[in-house]
Amino acid sequence: MKSFIAFALVASLCALAQANEEGVCRNSVVSACGSSSFSALTGFFTGESTSICNARFAGIESIEPEVQAYINSQLTKSYEYLLLATHFNSYQKNRPGFQKLYQGLSDRSFDDSIDLIKKITSRGGIVDFNTRHESPASVSTQRPTLEVDELHSLALALDNEKQLATGATHVHTRATHAALRDPELAHYLEESFLPKQADSVRKLSGYANDLAKLMKVPDPSLSIYLFDEFLQKQ
Amino acid sequence: MVKFIASILLLAVVAQQAYGDFKLPKARKVTEISKTSNDPTNSVMKELKKQNKNVILTHANAGQEEELKHKLICSLEVPEIPKAWLDMKDACISGMRHQIQEEINASYQYLAMGAYFARDTVNRPGFAEQFFKAAKEEREHGSKLVEYLSMRGQLTDNVSNLINVPTVAKQEWRDGASALEDALELEIKVTKSIRKLIATCESKPYNHYHLVDYLTGVYLEEQLHGQRDLAGKLTTLKKMMSTHGELGEFLFDKNL
Numbered sequence: 001m002k003s004f005i006a007f008a009l010v011a012s013l014c015a016l017a018q019a020n021e022e023g024v025c026r027n028s029v030v031s032a033c034g035s036s037s038f039s040a041l042t043g044f045f046t047g048e049s050t051s052i053c054n055a056r057f058a059g060i061e062s063i064e065p066e067v068q069a070y071i072n073s074q075l076t077k078s079y080e081y082l083l084l085a086t087h088f089n090s091y092q093k094n095r096p097g098f099q100k101l102y103q104g105l106s107d108r109s110f111d112d113s114i115d116l117i118k119k120i121t122s123r124g125g126i127v128d129f130n131t132r133h134e135s136p137a138s139v140s141t142q143r144p145t146l147e148v149d150e151l152h153s154l155a156l157a158l159d160n161e162k163q164l165a166t167g168a169t170h171v172h173t174r175a176t177h178a179a180l181r182d183p184e185l186a187h188y189l190e191e192s193f194l195p196k197q198a199d200s201v202r203k204l205s206g207y208a209n210d211l212a213k214l215m216k217v218p219d220p221s222l223s224i225y226l227f228d229e230f231l232q233k234q
Numbered sequence: 235m236v237k238f239i240a241s242i243l244l245l246a247v248v249a250q251q252a253y254g255d256f257k258l259p260k261a262r263k264v265t266e267i268s269k270t271s272n273d274p275t276n277s278v279m280k281e282l283k284k285q286n287k288n289v290i291l292t293h294a295n296a297g298q299e300e301e302l303k304h305k306l307i308c309s310l311e312v313p314e315i316p317k318a319w320l321d322m323k324d325a326c327i328s329g330m331r332h333q334i335q336e337e338i339n340a341s342y343q344y345l346a347m348g349a350y351f352a353r354d355t356v357n358r359p360g361f362a363e364q365f366f367k368a369a370k371e372e373r374e375h376g377s378k379l380v381e382y383l384s385m386r387g388q389l390t391d392n393v394s395n396l397i398n399v400p401t402v403a404k405q406e407w408r409d410g411a412s413a414l415e416d417a418l419e420l421e422i423k424v425t426k427s428i429r430k431l432i433a434t435c436e437s438k439p440y441n442h443y444h445l446v447d448y449l450t451g452v453y454l455e456e457q458l459h460g461q462r463d464l465a466g467k468l469t470t471l472k473k474m475m476s477t478h479g480e481l482g483e484f485l486f487d488k489n490l
């Protein structure tokens with residue numbers, strides 16, 4: 001405990017050196033350290049979300065609910081893609097290329113969700129998996145019918161990818177235009193999400209257009225077979 | 235260029251038929267652009283008409299658009315093949331579907347644990363990483379069971395409602411020990427659920443030998459080792475917590 005108090009003191013001295021605009025954390029440490037009981041200190045440093053000594057700064061207040069909504073969107077889409085991959089993995093569909101494409105998108109969305117969780121918590125935010133805040137960054141949990149043919153699935157995936165890119169763009173807009181701006185989060189989205197999403201949208205639009213062209217024949221079964229083979233090699 | 239626009243429009247028509255969410259004004263805009271592009275073969279419709287004349291596919295907004303006369307076959311017939319290899323029984327299939335959702339629920343619960351311990355004011359990165367890893371593993375367990383059903387010829391329909399997006403029972407914990415305790419309880423619940431599934435799938439009159447072997451050899455194996463691991467960690471942490479409290483948890487986290 002002693003070493004911890006010492007650490008807190010060092011931390012508060014550092015904060016002092018930085019001339020923290022309000023010094024709220026420092027003040028709380030000062031008053032807690034003067035208090036007669038340990039319990040005054042624990043309140044500030046345990047996991048209570050009301051702790052004054054936190055990592056929240058810049059536009060976190062306005063951006064937190066948007067990121068929460070966006071994390072839930074990514075998770076929802078991750079499972080939607082998983083089921084789309086499953087649909088193409090049935091013996092009646094038997095399209096390993098399409099399965100691979102959608103499984104990849106599912107894994108990506110899941111990994112991105114964890115990445116976003118780490119980001120928002122690193123900024124002093126929390127994640128709420130249960131409340132679905134209404135935002136352009138949210139998607140419906142109402143799942144569309146996924147038992148669709150190959151071309152429809154590409155159209156569905158293209159729409160999904162655009163929806164996710166639009167969601168990230170919305171969060172970015174909030175980060176750059178809210179009263180309190182958040183360049184750090186905006187930069188994170190610019191670096192880790194937006195370019196990757198632009199690529200993904202572009203890729204799917206290319207696929208959809210290619211397959212649509214190849215299917216302009218009386219019997220497209222061979223076209224789809226070949227296109228699936230192409231997807232497997234991607 | 236024309237081909238590109240043609241395929242965009244074609245796709246828009248196809249997608250609109252299916253989802254109705256492609257905005258028509260956009261599709262019209264494409265047509266306008268193609269008309270103003272001074273290309274003599276600008277009409278996408280004409281090209282399509284030339285190719286397929288047998289079936290008339292009326293555009294959803296025929297009042298404003300000229301009629302499209304083409305046939306695009308998107309959905310291929312499913313041919314008849316022998317069905318005798320499809321030998322999974324309903325009770326076992328629905329048990330599997332239930333187990334898949336259980337694994338996904340567990341994944342979500344672990345995600346919530348990871349998110350809690352990753353918080354700035356909680357700051358237990360060791361715990362957070364362990365729970366994120368568990369969340370990934372549970373998702374993997376779910377998707378491997380899904381793949382198993384596909385391998386056995388299932389999931390040719392009713393795929394859309396196989397997994398629902400769950401909510402989580404808890405999003406905050408008193409301390410690391412209480413989260414480990416919840417994790418152990420969660421694994422106990424999953425183990426029970428797998429045992430029940432095994433019982434269902436091996437019950438008379440039809441024993442799903444292969445699935446039962448898989449569930450026992452892979453899933454139960456992982457459950458039992460996982461439970462032992464959590465029980466050991468929880469015990470070690472609790473020993474330190476009783477006298478060293480916060481310092482015990484701090485050190486434990488760094489060694490996770």
Ligand SMILES: [Fe+2]
Nearest residue numbers: 337372375424
């Ligand atoms: Fe599991």
